[in-house]
Amino acid sequence: MAAGRRAPPEPGGGPVLLQGVFGVGPSPGAASCSLVLTARELQVRRPGGSSGGSAGPDAALRLADCVSSAAFPAAAAAACFSLVCYPFRGPRWGSPARQRLERTFRVYGGPDAEGNLRIAQAWSRRIRELSVPAVPVQDGDSYGVLPRPCRALVLLNPQSGAGRALEDFQAVVQPMLAEADVAATVFVTERPHHAHEKVRDEDLSQWDTLVVMSGDGLLYEVVNGLMERPDWEEAMKKPLCILPGGSGNALAASINYYAGNDHVAKKKLLTNCTFILCKGLHTQMDLVSLSTASGKRLFSFLGFGWGFISDVDIDSEKYRWLGNARFTLGTLQCLAKLRVYQGRLSYLPLVPTAQGTPRDPPEPVTNGHIPLPAGTGAPGSLPPDSLLVPLGQPVPAHWTVVPEEEFVTVYAIYQSHLGTNLLMAPAARLRDGCIHLFYLKAGISRTALLRIFLAMARGAHLDLNCPYLCYVPVQAFRLEPRAAAGIMTVDGEALACEPVQGQVHGRLCRIVCGS
Numbered sequence: 001m002a003a004g005r006r007a008p009p010e011p012g013g014g015p016v017l018l019q020g021v022f023g024v025g026p027s028p029g030a031a032s033c034s035l036v037l038t039a040r041e042l043q044v045r046r047p048g049g050s051s052g053g054s055a056g057p058d059a060a061l062r063l064a065d066c067v068s069s070a071a072f073p074a075a076a077a078a079a080c081f082s083l084v085c086y087p088f089r090g091p092r093w094g095s096p097a098r099q100r101l102e103r104t105f106r107v108y109g110g111p112d113a114e115g116n117l118r119i120a121q122a123w124s125r126r127i128r129e130l131s132v133p134a135v136p137v138q139d140g141d142s143y144g145v146l147p148r149p150c151r152a153l154v155l156l157n158p159q160s161g162a163g164r165a166l167e168d169f170q171a172v173v174q175p176m177l178a179e180a181d182v183a184a185t186v187f188v189t190e191r192p193h194h195a196h197e198k199v200r201d202e203d204l205s206q207w208d209t210l211v212v213m214s215g216d217g218l219l220y221e222v223v224n225g226l227m228e229r230p231d232w233e234e235a236m237k238k239p240l241c242i243l244p245g246g247s248g249n250a251l252a253a254s255i256n257y258y259a260g261n262d263h264v265a266k267k268k269l270l271t272n273c274t275f276i277l278c279k280g281l282h283t284q285m286d287l288v289s290l291s292t293a294s295g296k297r298l299f300s301f302l303g304f305g306w307g308f309i310s311d312v313d314i315d316s317e318k319y320r321w322l323g324n325a326r327f328t329l330g331t332l333q334c335l336a337k338l339r340v341y342q343g344r345l346s347y348l349p350l351v352p353t354a355q356g357t358p359r360d361p362p363e364p365v366t367n368g369h370i371p372l373p374a375g376t377g378a379p380g381s382l383p384p385d386s387l388l389v390p391l392g393q394p395v396p397a398h399w400t401v402v403p404e405e406e407f408v409t410v411y412a413i414y415q416s417h418l419g420t421n422l423l424m425a426p427a428a429r430l431r432d433g434c435i436h437l438f439y440l441k442a443g444i445s446r447t448a449l450l451r452i453f454l455a456m457a458r459g460a461h462l463d464l465n466c467p468y469l470c471y472v473p474v475q476a477f478r479l480e481p482r483a484a485a486g487i488m489t490v491d492g493e494a495l496a497c498e499p500v501q502g503q504v505h506g507r508l509c510r511i512v513c514g515s
């Protein structure tokens with residue numbers, strides 16, 4: 001029997017819960033093996049196997065990799081139990097990725113067919129129970145596990161990325177979900193805003209999870225559709241899940257990274273993320289509430305940007321068919337016509353710094369709009385932005401105002417990845433209560449800028465100690481452009497250029513995650 005991992009397993013895995021001798025595979029007459037089930041793994045020992053009588057098994061299937069187990073009758077009064085695992089398999093070159101591995105064992109030593117089936121069912125049931133992910137002990141309250149069977153509404157944008165989301169869903173995702181007892185109902189979006197309307201008006205009690213198979217833009221619609229509901233507080237308890245179908249797939253790459261997995265892209269990333277959904281662990285995620293001078297209130301899970309990065313994101317939309325490579329082409333094009341954006345950036349540091357000491361507040365930049373503070377705190381109303389004052393007023397005196405007023409880009413990110421291949425905030429986590437604010441001051445050369453983006457692939461851009469690149473963890477920020485110049489983006493979607501401020505709201509929604 002092939003191992004669920006490459007090296008021979010160590011003895012152990014905890015006390016023995018079940019053991020027995022079974023046939024290998026479903027066919028009568030095949031070799032037999034002895035199986036030991038512990039809380040962590042299914043160990044396989046073959047007569048005369050490589051363990052040579054030592055305490056160690058010949059192979060072990062980690063239950064943390066297992067997504068399903070079933071029992072069924074077999075020929076000649078026997079029965080079988082099988083399990084499906086997705087262990088990491090490393091190619092000779094490149095990152096290891098999860099690959100399907102199914103193993104079946106034949107039960108033939110019982111008194112009769114019924115007895116054999118009962119034994120197979122007992123093993124299968126125990127394997128399923130032990131395969132449920134353990135809730136992390138630290139901060140255990142914030143975790144949950146999706147029920148089995150699980151009812152998932154899958155919102156899928158067939159136009160996202162290179163336009164293969166539906167095909168990839170059918171080829172990769174659907175078979176994995178079916179095995180893991182996740183019943184997927186697919187809602188194919190027909191136009192922008194369709195997913196927003198769907199979740200805003202949906203009876204959510206029908207679903208255990210809302211899955212988005214698309215880029216980050218569709219999840220942004222879903223989050224904001226849910227926040228528009230009168231019962232938004234209840235609606236936001238519904239676990240969300242992202243499966244990468246777009247070109248950037250920043251949240252999917254971040255969740256893969258938080259799970260401790262190696263960097264992967266395309267179908268490998270999709271398999272990793274689908275595996276995470278099959279396991280069903282979910283936890284809380286921060287959202288950032290953004291208010292604009294024209295009175296919009298938006299909820300964002302990924303990031304807000306202005307200048308170079310947003311230009312690349314939106315200008316490269318026309319190269320969507322290239323998939324993730326669209327960003328490389330877009331970066332080169334925007335580098336060629338590098339622009340400077342004028343405005344004032346202010347922030348409330350996460351940890352007070354010397355710069356954060358009280359000072360005279362600056363004059364507000366309003367572009368003619370003076371909205372009221374967002375959220376009143378009344379029952380059922382949206383969460384109030386308690387750290388913000390109206391955009392028409394100066395930022396509070398304990399905020400920091402960046403002295404420079406010319407930028408190449410400003411980017412406030414709350415996840416680790418800006419795109420599949422861009423590890424912008426390696427320290428970010430789903431609920432760290434932090435906005436990771438980056439800005440690039442004007443004056444940086446094209447070469448230095450390119451070097452930063454190349455280093456970002458490894459998350460090493462801050463190690464370059466580039467004097468133009470600034471990073472500060474904050475709780476809130478305000479950006480006041482001098483003129484409506486340049487593109488702003490929220491979660492990769494374009495926004496009119498105007499004064500914007502935002503603050504983090506800790507643990508406002510739930511997301512399916514790997515750890």
Ligand SMILES: Nc1ncnc2c1ncn2[C@@H]1O[C@H](COP(=O)(O)OP(=O)(O)OP(=O)(O)O)[C@@H](O)[C@H]1O
Binds near residue numbers: 246320
């Ligand atoms: N059927 C559709 N046709 C056209 N646009 C759609 C459709 N369904 C959704 N959209 C819109 O497409 C936009 C982009 O979607 P999404 O972000 O999910 O994909 P993407 O841009 O390819 O991915 P990424 O953000 O990773 O680059 C969203 O604004 C969404 O509203």
